[in-house]
Amino acid sequence: MPDPSAPLSPAFTGAVSDAIADFLDRQAAILASMGTETEPLLRIARDLAAGGKRLRPAFCYWGYVAAAGSPPDDLRAGLLRAAASLDLLHASALVHDDVMDASDLRRGRPAAHRQFQQLHSDLGFLGDPEAFGRSGAILAGDLLLIWSMQMLHDSGIGLGVLDRGLPVLEVMRTEVTAGQFLDVVSQAQDRFSYRPAEMADDQKRLQRALDEASRVVEYKSARYTVRRPLQFGAALGGADDQLQQRLGAFGSPIGRAFQYRDDLLGVFGDSQLTGKPSGDDLREGKRTVLVAQALAGADSAGRKLLETQIGNPDLDADGIGQLQEVIIASGAREAVEKMIDNDHTEALAALAGADITDDGLTALTALASAAVRREF
Structure with missing residues (x-):
């Protein structure tokens, strides 16, 4: 069994990587039979799925352990494959996210598009x-989504066990997709414009912007990254409603x-x-909780600079540095910490x-720290 005191150990993450690689190897013959033109689809899928922190598979696996204890030998490999399928879903989301953000890099390599x-x-x-490029990436992301579902159903954990977790996973897919749309809508709305003559109303609007950014975070990221993978694994382990x-x-x-x-690492x-240029979130104009905090706390000159320069794709290192200084001076960095x-x-x-196993408590405590005390 993987070590609960090191829930993201090389042994665990390596097992997840091996499970994904084995699955993609089986897809290679299908694509090859269609023609050599499909080769980039598999290559890009391999590149994306080979990296990452493996947090979603880890929360899934240790969610099972938290509810049911160590999986029996005849279930462990299947549980790992089911957990690993979540990273194919994540790879799908990354491809589509990079298209929407017009990002150039992902994990130190050119983005799929x-x-x-x-x-x-x-x-x-x-x-x-x-x-x-956009068309190819959209289709590659769709294919990764399809493969994530196929990998789950081919995991070998058995329909009786799988049926316990499917409702959670179906909600997770809906939440992350609709949460991404909430983000698109939020980015398109004028929630941040500074109007000095209406300071009182402006402060209320900025508070609403902060609340809106927090709502997007909950549905686009928090549930998809931790809550639902954890609950999916626990459901596979037979968790009741109270534990869920x-x-x-x-x-x-x-x-x-x-x-x-x-958000902090993006700035x-x-x-x-991180594998992305420093301050890239500022060039892309992401309206994050950090940005909302900065606009709420900056002086008028700082707010004007933030509003006119965030989203400028031509920001150079000096421009990024100026925005970073404003964000720090506003107290936003400290507030987000x-x-x-x-x-x-x-x-x-x-x-x-929670009424969970000792191994589950150990692993989830360690995973919580890994999720928030990271540098990439």
């Missing part, structure tokens, strides 16, 4: 390379804290660790009262 765009140029295809509620009370704040850490992270600490504390308090 940029790879397809380059393929178009290299092969001298007709038409618009960017449109081809307790695990939800743990999972949502840890998921929120995970995203808040992501202040080391590009060598406090939000992370508060959510972490809330989650651990919920976990302390």
Whole structure:
């Protein structure tokens, strides 16, 4: 059995990677039979699925352990494959997210749509390379979603066990997709514009913007990253409604804290660790909780700079540095760090009262720390 004191050990993450690689190997023959043109679909899927933190599979696996204890030998391999399928779902979401954000990089490599765009140029295809790149990436993301479902159903854990978890997973797919749409709508609305003559109303509007950003975080990220994978694994282990509620009370704040850490890394992270240019979230114009906090706390000059420069794709290192200084001076960085600490504390308090196994408590406590105390 994997070690609960090291729930993201190389042995565990390696087993997840092996399960995904084995599944993709089986898809290779199907794609090859259709023609060599499909090769980029598999290559991009392999590249994306080979990396990542493996948090979703880990919360799933250790959710099972929390509810039912160590899986029996005849179930362990199937449970790992079922848990690993969540990272194919995640890879699908990343491909689509990068298209919507027009991101250039993902995990230190060109984003999928940029790879397809380059393929178009290299092969001298007709038409618009960017449109081809977007089309290829959308289809690659769709294929990864289909494969995540196939991998789950081919995991071998048995229909009786699988049926216990499917309702949770179906809700998770709906939440992350609709949550992404909430994000798209939020980015398109004028919730942040600064109007000095209407300071009182402006502060209320900024508070609403903060509340809205928090709602998007809950449905786009927190439930999809922690809460639902955890509850899915627990459901496979036969968790009752009371335990599921307790695990939800743990999972949502840890998921929120995970995203808040992501927001900080998107502005202040080391590009060598994150695989994306430093400050890239500012160039992409992401209206995160960090940005909402900065707008609420900055002086008029700082707010004007944030409003005019966030979303400027031509921001250079000096421009990023100026925005970083405004965000720090506004108290936003400190405020988000406090939000992370508060959510972490809330989650651990919920976990302390849960009727779970000792191994589950050990593993989930360690996973909570890994989710919020990370550098990439």
